[in-house]
Amino acid sequence: MKVIVCGGGPVDLVPKDLRADYFIGADSGAVHLLQMNIIPNYITGDLDSIRSNDAAKWEMELKSAVKVPTEKDETDTFLALQKAADLLPTQIELVGVTGGRLDHYHAVLHDLLSFQKDYPSIHFSIRDQWNVIRFLTPGRHHLAANSYQYCSFYAFDEDVTGVTLTGFKYPVHMEAIQVGTSRFTSNEIIDEFGSIQFSSGICLCIQSREESGE
Template structure:
């Protein structure tokens, strides 16, 4: 069975993040995300980045407690640390990838990390960004979301392509029938699943699906 890869990055992390790790998971730490893993008793399978967010002593700690460390020059690189980690994960063709700590105070990095999901979509690999308040994924075809009582109860749909057409929603408080979402519209914000699950179908485009909790 193909395994799940969890990528821990340098965004918002906390105790909630450690609870996501299962024994069979393959762990990648990007920059200070690797330090988070090590400090919480985990052994990263790969620690990767320019490590400009950690001290020399912290980098030595990461090196000792990681199975593999990939250190790159902070200036002479084309990708962010998170993208390097994500591309390394894609090379392994896992069953799924979860990005943990990919949202933070830097909106440019957060948005770039959302865009990374398109790389997995192109390869048919399930990928999700998870933090304490959000689960974010991309869809290019039908998607069924189970009811998650009390957690991530709000479901928002935003077009990542210029438009998404032929949208049908069933099992939601606010259904849609043959609707179109265009960039700049907020029609798809804050829906709620009513039954055991909600089904999203659409004809064309790339849809950003965000499950949130307050």
């Protein structure tokens, strides 16, 4: 089962090929989905960022929203992620959370890491028109090139050790990705799959394509 959570970031960065078994709209992300002819299965948020003309146009659909107080400890995206995780799917993809305010993106990134740690059996990722972002835990991971052939790796919180990359233009064997280094930026998958294996740490993985790519 795949769940897509759509946030209220710039709609031009939301991928056009959304496919899922269950859709969740986080605040104005619900309007993004409705504009793509996707009726959300669940909507959460305080709806404070939905413009009045959008609220009027989608009044019936937005009546299904679970409204929460404007002043709260959790973000709308966090609450949407929690609902998605409660469904125990195999995959949760976040869209509509890049671009716009950097504080919101940074919050989502930390939420993604927290949920990935708490629900290790669920594959969490962020996707926009040009990037797929995920956190990797120790072990071996296979990354499909698809149209996102460029791949960058960063240490998050602590060094990533025992790193081996195969199927990449620049393979490495038993090296470390240190916190603060950009040396592992913009590698390229040259086989059908690229593989990363490491023994400790949390690795932030960003797969990208050129902005002109389709």
